[in-house]
Amino acid sequence: MQICLTMTVLFRKSLRQTSGIVENLLQPTGLDWKETGTSTLCRDQKALNVASPDPSGC
Template identity: 55%
Template sequence: MTWEAKPTGKRGRQPIYSDAAIKPCLTMKVLFGMALRQTTGFVESLLRLSGLGWSVPDFSTLSRRQKSLAVNIPYRGSEGPLHLLIPSRDITA
């Protein structure tokens, strides 16, 4: 998984963040029922705690990109807490 987007080769401003970077942010937004600004702060805290110096997509970027990215979380009725795991071996700087 790469955090920064690759150049598209088209004219105009290039995207900064890849879809693989936006989707986890939107997934956390849906799972925890947060607003976009809260999601940005939450992801920033997670990256800081993990020691990664990556920049975080701002709320307006998340807002624009959520229109084209679908976040599907299948509902499984559960009595216990929900544990979210993000594998770190697939993350590259």
């Protein structure tokens, strides 16, 4: 879940897009990752501390 939220901030994509990307990245590894619902990610996003990338690019 932390990875999805971090990627959402980093790549400025929606949570739905990001969770699909993570699921596709994990498929070849054989890990069975159940996609977390978007509403769950939205709700948990408030509780997790995800740092925004530095806007200056440094």
